[in-house]
Amino acid sequence: MTGFLLGRLAQAVLVMLVMSVLVFLGVYAIGNPIDVLIDPAATQAMRAAIIRQYGLDLPLWQQYGHFLGNILHGDFGNSFVFRIPVLSLILSRLPATLELTVLALLIAAVLGVPLGIWAGYRPEARSSRAIMAFSTLGFSVPTFWIGLLLILFFSVELRWLPSGGRGPVGPLGLSIWTPEGWSYLLLPALNLSLFKLGLLVRLVRAGTEEVMGSEHVRFARAQGLPESQVVGLHVLKNIGIPIVTVFGLEFGSTLAFAVVTETVFNWPGMGKLVIESITSLDRPVMVAYLILVVLLFVVINLFVELTYGFLDPRVRAR
Amino acid sequence: MNREALIEGWQEYRRSPVAVVALVVVVAIALLALLAPWIAPQDPYDQSALDLMDARLEPGSVGSGEYVHLLGTDNAGRDLLSAILYGLRLSLSIAVTAGVVALVVGTAIGLSAAYYGGWFGAVAMRIVDLQLSLPAILLALVLVAMLGQGVPQLMAALVAAQYAYFARTAFGAASAERRKDYVEAALSTPLSGARVLWRHLLPNTLPPLIVVVTVQIATAISLEATLSFLGLGLPITRPSLGLLIANGFQFMLSGRYWISVYPGIALMVTVLAINLVGDQLRQVINPRRRR
Numbered sequence: 001m002t003g004f005l006l007g008r009l010a011q012a013v014l015v016m017l018v019m020s021v022l023v024f025l026g027v028y029a030i031g032n033p034i035d036v037l038i039d040p041a042a043t044q045a046m047r048a049a050i051i052r053q054y055g056l057d058l059p060l061w062q063q064y065g066h067f068l069g070n071i072l073h074g075d076f077g078n079s080f081v082f083r084i085p086v087l088s089l090i091l092s093r094l095p096a097t098l099e100l101t102v103l104a105l106l107i108a109a110v111l112g113v114p115l116g117i118w119a120g121y122r123p124e125a126r127s128s129r130a131i132m133a134f135s136t137l138g139f140s141v142p143t144f145w146i147g148l149l150l151i152l153f154f155s156v157e158l159r160w161l162p163s164g165g166r167g168p169v170g171p172l173g174l175s176i177w178t179p180e181g182w183s184y185l186l187l188p189a190l191n192l193s194l195f196k197l198g199l200l201v202r203l204v205r206a207g208t209e210e211v212m213g214s215e216h217v218r219f220a221r222a223q224g225l226p227e228s229q230v231v232g233l234h235v236l237k238n239i240g241i242p243i244v245t246v247f248g249l250e251f252g253s254t255l256a257f258a259v260v261t262e263t264v265f266n267w268p269g270m271g272k273l274v275i276e277s278i279t280s281l282d283r284p285v286m287v288a289y290l291i292l293v294v295l296l297f298v299v300i301n302l303f304v305e306l307t308y309g310f311l312d313p314r315v316r317a318r
Numbered sequence: 319m320n321r322e323a324l325i326e327g328w329q330e331y332r333r334s335p336v337a338v339v340a341l342v343v344v345v346a347i348a349l350l351a352l353l354a355p356w357i358a359p360q361d362p363y364d365q366s367a368l369d370l371m372d373a374r375l376e377p378g379s380v381g382s383g384e385y386v387h388l389l390g391t392d393n394a395g396r397d398l399l400s401a402i403l404y405g406l407r408l409s410l411s412i413a414v415t416a417g418v419v420a421l422v423v424g425t426a427i428g429l430s431a432a433y434y435g436g437w438f439g440a441v442a443m444r445i446v447d448l449q450l451s452l453p454a455i456l457l458a459l460v461l462v463a464m465l466g467q468g469v470p471q472l473m474a475a476l477v478a479a480q481y482a483y484f485a486r487t488a489f490g491a492a493s494a495e496r497r498k499d500y501v502e503a504a505l506s507t508p509l510s511g512a513r514v515l516w517r518h519l520l521p522n523t524l525p526p527l528i529v530v531v532t533v534q535i536a537t538a539i540s541l542e543a544t545l546s547f548l549g550l551g552l553p554i555t556r557p558s559l560g561l562l563i564a565n566g567f568q569f570m571l572s573g574r575y576w577i578s579v580y581p582g583i584a585l586m587v588t589v590l591a592i593n594l595v596g597d598q599l600r601q602v603i604n605p606r607r608r609r
Binding site: 015023026136137139140141142143144145148149151152155156163249252253256257259260263274275278279286290293294297301 | 451452550560586593597
């Protein structure tokens with residue numbers, strides 16, 4: 001187990017290193033940061049001073065060394081636009097994105113699991129076909145377009161919910177403490193959840209269909225257990241593990257997809273920040289966001305693989 | 319694939335009326351996109367033909383061109399029907415080109431990884447797996463941010479974000495085929511390795527790849543629209559569907575819904591129809607479903 005753990009850990013570190021090189025080359029070397037940093041009207045002497053200040057006159061590998069060293073100290077530099085340290089800027093937007101993502105996943109799970117079980121339990125029923133059609137719709141239609149439709153319907157036509165922005169922020173930087181906060185949170189969370197909902201319904205249905213045909217379900221029925229117990233106990237238990245795994249992995253991608261939803265609903269989270277940083281060429285923010293997101297993915301993947309290794313000895317041997 | 323298999327496949331496909339309708343819709347949309355320059359009432363890219371007096375006309379009104387704007391006009395006075403047809407043409411051509419390039423690149427990587435194996439195969443597939451664990455939207459976002467805006471950059475970003483799906487599928491199918499006796503038999507003859515790859519492994523990995531290509535084209539259309547909506551795709555002078563929607567968004571809150579809604583419906587119908595076709599193709603090809 002220790003060997004397996006060390007191997008995976010080494011791989012994760014390697015991946016992070018490779019990604020840092022790619023991000024560094026992509027963002028700093030391909031584009032020219034000098035043009036962004038320096039006012040075109042600056043004199044030659046001022047230019048030279050700024051280039052030296054940022055270390056842009058050094059050879060590329062030395063620049064990368066500095067870059068890596070700073071990151072390891074948690075120093076991602078200052079934002080060109082906001083003039084404050086990037087890390088605290090991103091972290092200040094983190095609670096907004098986090099509450100949106102978590103609520104979206106909760107909505108997807110609470111709706112998706114029962115719907116998927118039903119569709120797998122009665123695959124030929126009209127209601128099941130409707131559920132499946134809805135799930136295809138859910139992951140076919142681009143998130144931003146569903147978001148626009150939600151705004152058009154609930155904000156412009158019905159005037160029930162605000163069309164964008166975020167409610168008052170309470171403790172922990174979250175806006176879930178007041179009804180007003182929820183009124184802002186509901187539409188974007190629903191929007192972000194639909195894609196995952198479509199995916200989850202399919203996943204649960206496939207799992208349920210498989211388990212329903214298995215020996216132990218037939219045996220449970222032969223025992224005379226009521227159907228509610230057969231489904232609630234035996235089916236749910238057997239599809240539970242893969243669903244939890246996929247959901248763990250989906251957490252990261254939901255966080256990434258929040259970029260779109262946050263832009264549509266003008267939600268002041270990390271995703272909106274990174275889009276703004278791309279359009280305003282705020283490179284330090286781009287770099288920090290990318291490195292942090294990749295780190296998050298690597299950590300989640302590592303965690304899932306280790307869990308597998310813990311549960312199933314065959315994985316360790318590979 | 320021979321004639322009989324094709325006919326059999328079609329009969330299996332036909333079982334779902336929804337899928338047949340979806341196929342008809344896909345063909346119709348492809349034709350509309352191809353014929354856009356001949357059937358659109360106006361050339362939406364010709365700035366000199368646009369008249370600001372015609373801006374934001376409601377659907378069904380008659381503008382200075384003295385023809386009916388069936389779907390209204392946008393804020394620059396573009397006939398929306400024409401803009402949608404041209405937008406479809408642009409979105410589809412980008413998505414199909416990117417899909418085909420990704421198919422070729424990904425299949426080449428997947429097949430050679432399965433055929434040669436060893437450290438090359440291991441490293442190649444490890445990279446592919448790593449990429450698959452990152453969401454495509456994130457990769458595309460990063461690449462567009464690095465490469466800048468424009469059609470070639472956008473296509474490069476789409477290919478880079480999508481090739482991995484083909485590589486994984488091709489690798490899976492080819493590894494299974496590689497172990498079969500007929501491949502061993504072909505390898506024991508004096509045929510060259512490249513020929514065995516081309517004539518034996520490739521044809522047998524094609525069916526799953528066809529499913530992936532349909533799904534990926536739909537994904538590419540969505541991705542391109544999303545990137546354009548976020549303002550990272552194409553310039554407004556040549557609007558794709560995503561940009562038309564983004565452009566109309568600001569007028570939606572003031573009740574001028576059509577500028578955004580009609581391009582959105584076109585996008586939704588296109589992506590949904592392609593996905594439904596892909597779904598049914600998967601059913602047809604999946605050997606477990608065959609009886």
